[in-house]
Amino acid sequence: MKDQVRVRFAPSPTGGLHIGGVRTILFNYLFAKQNNGKFILRIEDTDQSRFVEGAEDYIFSCLEWCGIKADESPRDGGEYGPYRQSERKSIYREYAEKLVEAGYAYYAFDTSEDLESKRQVTENFRYDYNSRQTLRNSLTIPHEAAESLVKGGAPHVIRIKMPKDENISFTDMIRGDITFHSSEVDDKVLLKADGMPTYHLAVVVDDYLMKITHAFRGEEWLPSAPVHLLLWKYFGWEKEMPQWAHMPLILRPDGHGKLSKRDGEKFGFPVYPINWYDKNSNFKSDGFKETGFIPEGFINMLAMLGWNDGTDQELFSMEQLIEHFSLDRIHKGGAKFDYEKAKWYNGEWIKQLDLSALLQPVKAIMNYHGIHNFEDEYLAKVIDMVKERCQLLSEFHHQGAFFFNAPEKYDTNSVVPKWSEEKKAFFMAFADKLQSANLTESAAIEAKFKELVTEHKLKIGDVMLPFRIMLVGDKFGPAVFDIAATIGTEETKNRIYKALEVFHLHHTNS
């Protein structure tokens, strides 16, 4: 009987969480849910110097917006806590010492400055099986001396002692067999001088203690995998080692490197799920949410960046993703981010989502633009009329504003050059008839409109566009008679009169 599936995502609160991380979260989550397993969120805050206030809150907010809930986390608790590594500090030293006792690790007394100057002098300097013989550590100085240095509180780190000549292999769930040679890997620091573990130690100890069964992370971790593999072996936990899966990276649209936080501004699209602001560095970046994405579209887009189910289906809900997801269908190569396609996914979801899911966010957008005082029912009608022409939630304002307020500006160029007294007379007659006949249905308004067109010996094509400009201000929007019916005859009449003045003004001026 296989143990219960337990996966984890372990961000460090050093900044916002960008979409690469969110995709790793998503794949973790899908895999966990599919296998009735647990998804754990662990905060890797072992680098105190890079801690950014608000980053942890931000991570939780992103999760919430995405509709992903951790089963265990600093917020949700769980039986394997604490889930913040800073709160687990005391655990790591003990494990590191065990390694030293067993001869798999050693104390090193070189300061960062010492090593820095080494790097200046020796090109490609590495703390490894070779150079460690010449450096200050418990392998080069007498045992007792090293012991007393450590006991006396001398600053030191604990480093893994990489074997000189050993092949280290493992099978990655996405990439297959991968082999490294131990001589190519340096003696990574396991425990830092401040007593905090590095990622290398912490990830192994915590994955073990938290009974993680499958470990997903970005491809950038591949080169340090041999360190982790060896650690699992040295601790004697090989049988409990999780299966590894190294995800392909999300690349910049131009292919030059992995997508990073600054690229949002550079290429003009969001890279963070929701707005991120780092007050330390005064760094600010717009989120997908605020740009107008809905969670369904965002999640769908992310999932398809590097994964597909082998069919032509491209639109997946979270439930469908959980059902269809499989690791062996994750592409190996990195994926360049394509914002146009991202918007397309969102547009598809806007089209097929229930009104109930759209109402509140669109309402917020309208309010943001100063449009208040309307019934939900009215907004619902508007949403229904314009949603097929919106890929982003934010577009609802442009596409729907004229349902609430008369246009301020008119595309007079489309109307004025061909304007005439006959047309003006027609519209005045039409406005009057609208009210007296009490027309409320789109079809009835259209019928009356056409009837009057004939009476005035005009062509319908001559007055359709002007009518649209009168109501909308521009050449876009749903069927013009539907708009008239929606805003009502009174308002339609008012807009006709208002526009008539504007058209007249421009006409006489030109």
Add this chain to the structure above:
RNA sequence: GGCCCGUUCGUCUAGGGGUUAGGACGUUAGAUUUUCAUUCUAGAAACAGGGGUUCGAUUCCCCUACGGGCUACCA
């Protein structure tokens, strides 16, 4: 530089020893919508190169090229 990973239309990708190399985004043309968008139809558009293996390679192997990642007391 060293090591590791990768490479199918511009982009995301399907496929896999014999296919007209499929889909989607974007793009082009047309139809519909007396606007715009939607929708529909059609089109252009790809197996990085060279060697093998094979009757036959885009597919398997090797090399090269290109791209990416890592190379911290950061994750």
